Amino acid sequence: MSVELDRFKQVLKNNGHFVTKPRLRLFGHLQNHKVVTVSQLISLLSHHDQATVYRNIKIFEGLGIISRLQLGWHSKLELSDTFQHHHHHMTCLKCGKVTVLNEDPAIEKQIEHMSARSNFKPIHHQLEIRGLCHICKKT
Amino acid sequence: MSVELDRFKQVLKNNGHFVTKPRLRLFGHLQNHKVVTVSQLISLLSHHDQATVYRNIKIFEGLGIISRLQLGWHSKLELSDTFQHHHHHMTCLKCGKVTVLNEDPAIEKQIEHMSARSNFKPIHHQLEIRGLCHICKKT
DNA sequence: ATACTTGCAAATACTTTGCACTCCG
DNA sequence: CGGAGTGCAAAGTATTTGCAAGTAT
Numbered sequence: 001m002s003v004e005l006d007r008f009k010q011v012l013k014n015n016g017h018f019v020t021k022p023r024l025r026l027f028g029h030l031q032n033h034k035v036v037t038v039s040q041l042i043s044l045l046s047h048h049d050q051a052t053v054y055r056n057i058k059i060f061e062g063l064g065i066i067s068r069l070q071l072g073w074h075s076k077l078e079l080s081d082t083f084q085h086h087h088h089h090m091t092c093l094k095c096g097k098v099t100v101l102n103e104d105p106a107i108e109k110q111i112e113h114m115s116a117r118s119n120f121k122p123i124h125h126q127l128e129i130r131g132l133c134h135i136c137k138k139t
Numbered sequence: 140m141s142v143e144l145d146r147f148k149q150v151l152k153n154n155g156h157f158v159t160k161p162r163l164r165l166f167g168h169l170q171n172h173k174v175v176t177v178s179q180l181i182s183l184l185s186h187h188d189q190a191t192v193y194r195n196i197k198i199f200e201g202l203g204i205i206s207r208l209q210l211g212w213h214s215k216l217e218l219s220d221t222f223q224h225h226h227h228h229m230t231c232l233k234c235g236k237v238t239v240l241n242e243d244p245a246i247e248k249q250i251e252h253m254s255a256r257s258n259f260k261p262i263h264h265q266l267e268i269r270g271l272c273h274i275c276k277k278t
Numbered sequence: 279a280t281a282c283t284t285g286c287a288a289a290t291a292c293t294t295t296g297c298a299c300t301c302c303g
Numbered sequence: 304c305g306g307a308g309t310g311c312a313a314a315g316t317a318t319t320t321g322c323a324a325g326t327a328t
Contacts, residue, residue: 016281016282017282018281018282018326018327018328019328020282020283020326020327021326022283022284023283039316039317048284048285049284049285049286051284051286051287051318051320052283052284054318054319061212068212070207070265073200075214088253090254090257090259090261092259093262099257101253101257104249104252106249106252107249107250107253110243110245110246110249111246111266111268114240114243114246114268115268120229120238120268120270120271120276121270121276122229122268123270123271124269124270125266125267125269126266127264127266128264128265128266129250129253129254129259129261129263130261130262131254131259131260131261131262131263132262134257137259137260152303155306156307156308157301157306157308158302159302159307159309160301161309162308177293178291178292187310188309188310188311189293190294190309190310190311190312191308191310193292193293193294194294195308
């Protein structure tokens, strides 16, 4: 059993939530898909009710298990930094593909600086770069 | 008449759109409010039909006049970099306030680097830092 | 046992569409 | 004038809620 799965169950329990089948499946799909829309999740979990999916998404957001991003035109969900390595995104404006960028220590440091300068305590952050991917930029 | 307003009208005309009252008002509210939700715009423009507001938001997004951000829990709209100085955002997780960060040349440079490294042509980007604002971090 | 969850159905809220009329250029 | 835009009403989607039955601890 993966470390993340254990941690996931722990977070639920520690906050008075039960570990249930729909929640385990939801978590599993989030692990597989990197970024997903709500409606993708609803169809992936089609043998459960959509109300259940919505309710659990909300709980997961509240517990900081997932974060909601605006990538391209739609809002999407992904596991938060606690459950996968911190990273940023690039969205191609032509083909719509979302690419994951590996962490860049220099940027992370800059973000710390900026926050400190504004007297703000940063907890997490997200960066999206929109542009043309290596394929689309050629055409 | 502001430079931005002129440019706004120009963008509409150049793309075969008319300059109409609802569009001017919409643009005006965007200038006043920095970031707004769709429903705020609908109530600000309540003497126009909401269908009109939605249609124009869509057109503005298509023309790159506004961008849609995920700040905190809801998606919000703001004028794009063409119509106001480029900047980033900090959202306070406690009080929900959104603060605008002034541009930081070092970060902008880093973003260029990151994109180049991934063979990606960056067009624009957005960064949101979530944490505690200078007031909430004290309590 | 009991408090939390689910599934279902109904209610809300949000967004899009069709069409006749109006307005911008 | 002619095409683009608006308002209105209705249709679609998306999301939330109430409640009885089911399930995790």
